[in-house]
Amino acid sequence: MVVGTRAAAAPTNATEGGSRTEPTGRLGAVGARVVFEDLEKRYGDVAAVDGVSLDVAAGEFLTMLGPSGSGKTTSLMMLAGFEIPTAGEIYVDDRPIAAVPPYRRNIGMVFQNYALFPHMTVGENIAFPLKLRKVKKADIQRRTREVLELVELPGYEARYPRQLSGGQQQRIALARALVFDPRVLLMDEPLGALDKQLRESLQLEIKRLHERLGVTIVYVTHDQQEALVMSDRIAVMNRGRVEQVGPPAELYDAPQTRFVASFIGESNFLDGRLAGIEGGVAQVEAPGVGVLRARLGEGLASGTDVAVTVRPEKIVFAEEGEGSDGLNHERNELDATVEDVVFVGEMHRYEVRLTGGQTLILKRQNRAGVRRYERGDSARVAWHVADTRLV
Amino acid sequence: MSATGEARQGVGVGASPRARVRPARAARRRVSLGQGLLYAVTGLILFYLVFPIFVVIPVSFSSAKYLQFPPPGFSLQWYEKYLTRSDWTGATWLSVQVAAGTALLATLLGTLAALALVRGRFWGRDLINAFVVSPMIIPSIIVAIGIYFFYARIQLIGSPFALVLAHTALAVPFVVVNVSATLVGFDERLEYAAMNLGANRRQTFLKVTLPLIRPGVLTGALFAFVTSFDELIVALFISGTGAVTLPRKMWDGIRQEIDPTIAAVSTIFIVLSVLVLVSAELLRQRSERLRTAIPTQVE
Ligand SMILES: Nc1ncnc2c1ncn2[C@@H]1O[C@H](COP(=O)(O)OP(=O)(O)OP(=O)(O)O)[C@@H](O)[C@H]1O
Numbered sequence: 001m002v003v004g005t006r007a008a009a010a011p012t013n014a015t016e017g018g019s020r021t022e023p024t025g026r027l028g029a030v031g032a033r034v035v036f037e038d039l040e041k042r043y044g045d046v047a048a049v050d051g052v053s054l055d056v057a058a059g060e061f062l063t064m065l066g067p068s069g070s071g072k073t074t075s076l077m078m079l080a081g082f083e084i085p086t087a088g089e090i091y092v093d094d095r096p097i098a099a100v101p102p103y104r105r106n107i108g109m110v111f112q113n114y115a116l117f118p119h120m121t122v123g124e125n126i127a128f129p130l131k132l133r134k135v136k137k138a139d140i141q142r143r144t145r146e147v148l149e150l151v152e153l154p155g156y157e158a159r160y161p162r163q164l165s166g167g168q169q170q171r172i173a174l175a176r177a178l179v180f181d182p183r184v185l186l187m188d189e190p191l192g193a194l195d196k197q198l199r200e201s202l203q204l205e206i207k208r209l210h211e212r213l214g215v216t217i218v219y220v221t222h223d224q225q226e227a228l229v230m231s232d233r234i235a236v237m238n239r240g241r242v243e244q245v246g247p248p249a250e251l252y253d254a255p256q257t258r259f260v261a262s263f264i265g266e267s268n269f270l271d272g273r274l275a276g277i278e279g280g281v282a283q284v285e286a287p288g289v290g291v292l293r294a295r296l297g298e299g300l301a302s303g304t305d306v307a308v309t310v311r312p313e314k315i316v317f318a319e320e321g322e323g324s325d326g327l328n329h330e331r332n333e334l335d336a337t338v339e340d341v342v343f344v345g346e347m348h349r350y351e352v353r354l355t356g357g358q359t360l361i362l363k364r365q366n367r368a369g370v371r372r373y374e375r376g377d378s379a380r381v382a383w384h385v386a387d388t389r390l391v
Numbered sequence: 392m393s394a395t396g397e398a399r400q401g402v403g404v405g406a407s408p409r410a411r412v413r414p415a416r417a418a419r420r421r422v423s424l425g426q427g428l429l430y431a432v433t434g435l436i437l438f439y440l441v442f443p444i445f446v447v448i449p450v451s452f453s454s455a456k457y458l459q460f461p462p463p464g465f466s467l468q469w470y471e472k473y474l475t476r477s478d479w480t481g482a483t484w485l486s487v488q489v490a491a492g493t494a495l496l497a498t499l500l501g502t503l504a505a506l507a508l509v510r511g512r513f514w515g516r517d518l519i520n521a522f523v524v525s526p527m528i529i530p531s532i533i534v535a536i537g538i539y540f541f542y543a544r545i546q547l548i549g550s551p552f553a554l555v556l557a558h559t560a561l562a563v564p565f566v567v568v569n570v571s572a573t574l575v576g577f578d579e580r581l582e583y584a585a586m587n588l589g590a591n592r593r594q595t596f597l598k599v600t601l602p603l604i605r606p607g608v609l610t611g612a613l614f615a616f617v618t619s620f621d622e623l624i625v626a627l628f629i630s631g632t633g634a635v636t637l638p639r640k641m642w643d644g645i646r647q648e649i650d651p652t653i654a655a656v657s658t659i660f661i662v663l664s665v666l667v668l669v670s671a672e673l674l675r676q677r678s679e680r681l682r683t684a685i686p687t688q689v690e
């Protein structure tokens with residue numbers, strides 16, 4: 001257990017500025033490495049977690065992202081020690097922690113409903129982990145004060161949790177989880193109960209704290225936007241398994257499965273058959289549309305059924321791209337009819353129908369010089385082969 | 392007995408205060424006749440229920456030598472007699488001791504039982520729950536006869552300790568019901584949070600769980616105390632000559648010496664019961680306050 005407080009050292013670090021840290025971070029020695037090895041949790045016939053392997057680097061911010069019931073909470077509960085894995089092992093800094101009871105794991109946790117003790121003041125809530133660790137009274141007071149400054153609620157010691165707003169309670173829960181210097185911090189949908197604006201400002205605040213403290217964070221959310229904004233890496237969960245792990249940009253631009261492509265951001269899918277490979281480019285036959293070219297996915301053989309996927313903002317109406325950025329070769333071009341236009345503020349969102357009956361979504365910026373198409377217009381849509389993936 | 396039993400249960404479980412809905416103005420006139428009838432009937436029932444109190448309390452201050460209503464004059468002689476006769480004070484003191492012992496034992500056992508019955512996931516849980524609560528439903532006379540034969544065989548008749556044991560069996564359901572009610576609404580994540588912050592199971596229970604369920608535990612303890620304190624039937628069977636409790640003494644008294652001392656004792660009893668019920672209600676309100684998120688003044 002680290003008794004000295006990092007909160008005291010933090011202000012000096014903050015002056016270095018908030019540049020984005022590498023996963024190992026400049027205070028990298030503080031966070032612990034967390035490894036899930038073939039982790040499994042069954043409830044009767046249901047596999048809540050079904051063979052999860054993850055390697056979270058010391059000081060990394062890793063987000064588990066997935067729909068409801070995908071096993072995110074169960075994974076966290078096993079790491080915190082409240083659920084016992086059916087199979088597999090968890091290592092913190094290369095030591096297996098199966099035999100360590102929850103109260104000795106020294107892993108901080110922020111619960112979705114904050115779980116502040118209603119019968120204790122803010123000060124008593126924050127002092128709780130310190131008292132259990134027999135920290136001296138004067139030190140408890142000092143560290144409580146420091147951590148409250150860290151979460152920007154100085155002087156709130158005497159309040160009761162019920163006298164705080166949701167956002168304030170969230171910060172106190174964070175302060176309580178940080179005050180005993182855990183090397184790993186778990187957060188289970190900590191912002192789920194807050195409104196959008198508050199959520200966004202707290203996302204940045206938590207990220208800033210992470211960069212300052214260097215603690216390893218395992219964060220759980222089902223909000224893809226939140227995951228993209230905050231994480232060093234994202235593990236996309238589906239039905240108790242990890243579908244794909246990687247930095248936000250990689251998951252967005254190179255999804256390996258249809259699930260990942262549709263769960264993170266919006267995607268178009270065109271079903272087809274892999275006809276062949278030409279110069280490292282996959283040729284896919286889509287019924288009624290013709291041959292589409294795409295970047296080759298891993299381990300796909302000719303003749304297999306595949307889906308071609310492309311993001312809505314990567315598709316253009318054909319005449320605007322021509323000549324300007326060299327899109328005209330190396331791209332897929334198709335005839336289409338505009339089915340629907342929706343104005344969403346900074347964008348127009350078009351739904352177009354292809355000759356094979358499939359529909360595509362595409363988005364165009366709302367600015368001068370971008371032609372607006374109307375419902376029923378014929379158009380030619382195009383997108384770059386490099387923006388086209390197979391899943 | 393059954394009436395007070397239900398009252399206790401009702402207050403303990405604490406039906407949350409219903410929002411008082413005002414009838415719309417148009418509707419109010421139409422129902423006014425029915426409402427008048429309702430008020431009249433309700434008033435009659437209430438009067439019937441509290442009527443004995445209107446007789447007993449005045450009689451306890453009577454200047455007459457015998458039970459007589461209305462009393463001819465005011466006097467504190469019966470209170471004086473009650474307080475100076477050692478058989479009355481002895482019985483009272485014994486009752487207090489037995490009730491305290493019962494409250495202690497029943498609260499301990501009942502709280503633990505409630506924890507197991509609410510939290511536990513084991514086979515036959517509902518069955519055990521019904522069994523634990525059964526003394527509340529089974530007629531006292533049946534329990535009393537059973538206890539009497541059993542205690543006679545192991546020669547426990549006439550011992551205060553035996554009374555504590557028997558009363559505990561009767562009082563445990565009240566503790567279980569009250570503690571369960573607070574436990575059902577208890578957010579177990581608070582316990583997870585405590586453990587996550589470094590508290591072992593014992594520390595978690597003492598510092599987080601117990602303070603939060605305390606209102607239910609205290610209410611249960613109060614009801615356990617009263618259950619024992621005014622219990623007559625079991626006492627009739629097993630108190631023998633060595634452990635005469637206050638209700639038992641009153642029972643004997645009313646057959647041997649018909650004077651208003653009984654009324655004085657009853658008045659003291661009534662005041663005590665009202666105090667207990669008021670405390671229980673205050674505790675319930677306190678626990679409700681702890682749970683709501685509405686900002687209130689710091690206590
Ligand atoms: N105690 C339990 N008993 C039985 N099944 C459970 C239990 N806990 C979780 N499950 C099941 O395990 C699966 C994963 O649950 P988990 O709570 O980990 O999902 P999650 O990803 O956190 O979802 P959410 O986003 O809704 O919180 C679900 O199908 C759930 O029904």
Ligand SMILES: [Mg+2]
Binds near residue numbers: 072073074188
């Ligand atoms: Mg969850």
